[in-house]
Amino acid sequence: MLASLEKTPLTIFREMKLFIIVWVGQLIASIGTTISAFALDVWVYEQTGSVTQFALIALANTLPLILLAPVAGLFVDRWDRKWTMIISDLLAILPTVAIAILLLIGRLEIWHIYLANTSSAVFMAFQMPAFIASITLLVPKQHLGRANGMLSLMNGTARLVAPPLGGVLLGLISLQGIIALHITTIFLSIGILLLLQFPQSRTPDITNEGSSFLKQTTYGFTYLLARPGLLGVLIISAYSFFLVGGVQVITTPLILSFAPVTVLGTIISLFGVAILAGGLLMGIWGGLERNMNMIYGCMLLTGVFLIVAGVQASIFVFIVGIFLFFLLRPIIASSTQAIFQAKVEPLVQGRVFSIKGAIEAVGLPLGYITIGPLAEKVFEPLMATDGFLAGNIGQIIGVGTGRGMGLLCIIMGILTISATCIAYFFPRLRLVEDELPDVIDEVALATPAADIPAMAK
Structure with a gap:
């Protein structure tokens, strides 16, 4: 054996x-x-x-x-x-x-x-x-x-x-x-x-071919709603895309608060290397036998790395934290996709995967339009030298340009760890690989x- x-x-x-x-x-x-x-x-x-x-x-x-x-x-x-x-x-x-x-x-x-x-x-x-x-x-x-x-x-x-x-x-x-x-x-x-x-x-195709065109086109939604474990996996995946959007929208101004513009391109390319390395790692290793354990572990580490990236006004610390954040992205994406491929009947995968891709695609711009304004309009003023939080949180993580975005990274990290812990106690999600048959x-x-x-x- x-x-x-x-x-x-x-x-x-x-x-x-x-x-x-x-x-x-x-x-x-x-x-x-x-x-x-x-x-x-x-x-x-x-x-x-x-x-x-x-x-x-x-x-x-x-x-x-x-x-x-x-x-x-x-x-x-x-x-x-x-x-x-x-x-x-x-x-x-x-x-x-x-x-x-x-x-x-x-x-x-x-x-x-x-x-x-x-x-x-x-x-x-x-x-x-x-x-x-x-x-x-x-x-x-x-x-x-x-x-x-x-x-x-x-x-x-x-x-x-x-x-x-x-x-x-x-x-x-x-x-x-x-x-x-x-x-x-x-x-x-x-x-x-x-x-x-x-x-x-x-x-065999498990859908009713005699059903209306509307029911056929919305079948991907109904399929996921009938399988809350798979829906939970998709929510985690979409949330991870939201985090990517949030990190991307604050990376440029945060780096420029530490370093000159000439360094920006090199650092962003380095994050591309992290994604490449994560994909290469999964391509060689293949991951754990239980994909949900991989997802839970990587989401917890994602939260930790976001906290690391924001906790100190240091370009080196930020780069390390975000590099490790992007290193985990292919592992999370590969594990979620593997669950869907193993559990969704092949003849309906087109409909289900299209809906999955669309919901994940929404997560990215949603991160842009929420995290970006929050950083610029709310957290940066709060963490300014004379900001409301300068006298308490500012004493720990520093104040001034970029510290509001650093605090936002910390908050995203804490929320990610909390949400992952809560998700673990949802049995349909935790046991999705056991409860749904392999197809x-x-x-x-x-x-x-x-x-x-x-x-x-």
Whole structure:
């Protein structure tokens, strides 16, 4: 029994071979897409000189993913997942081709960028849940943690590589060349998908196909409401996204209160390294057998690291605390995703995962719009040299610029630890891995090694 649990890296590679091939293609596409997005952001800033435009571009990228989640999830469950990814990629690249043509003839304008980003995001609302829902078809249950860690590694790699590489490529091949590179990477990833045969789920669809379109599109919500343990996992995940939004919105001004602007970029890149390292750790290790224990432990440590980051007016202490905070992010995300993949029937994963992604996506901007104003309008004045809290809390953590944001980090840390402890006493959440049956064992998880790659039917 013990011998069966101890697998060599070669054995793990063989069992995850199909997923790894797909992952490589998606990594190539992700790097190309992120570099292109970075270059377009630079172009927009050079044309307008407005930082506000970045927020509008981010909104154009995010809003369709949230609004279309119920509908996209329904069709992802009805369509072949591999072909959904291929067609979505093809359609999502068309707006980029249009930008390239407009740029070539000298007619590109700012509103074209917004329109193109929104159009691409519409199609990516189908591609992303199709990819995530395919993982249970490509990976044995015992490797879900590794697979999800590799997803975090993919996202972290793209975000870390894009800014420096995009800056170099802008000088070498200009924006037109970067867009051509983006299109090339997408077609490479599509080519890889075309060469592969995805296993098909044998799990029957548990939804009522005769129900109305409205009931079908809202099925993801009703599915989660009927399973409070899964809903609790999703709430924890969304809250962790909220924390990320809160940390991101105060990081820049807090760092600038300690150090000059020349240091800011280096520190933010360092936090990207933390996300990359966390994804790499999960990709190699795979996590604990019980994912809920991993989630509880990491959320408690998240609270501790937030307190550490805010407790002292020291740039070194802040960097250490936030670095460790971001290091845990891929571990939390991988563990929550593994629970959903193991417990949600494969033929409804598109609907459920789309709703999951939409709710998590809301958490990020919610952190921006709540923590940001609280820091600027409430806590910074309270912790000013002559502020209301200067004579008590200020004697412990210091006063002046940045100390209000430090106090806010401490409060977020305390709330995270408290909420995690409360969540532990919710039995449906704590026992979700025991009470809900595993569904992944009912799926054809892998094709024989000889069939990889094989031409798609």
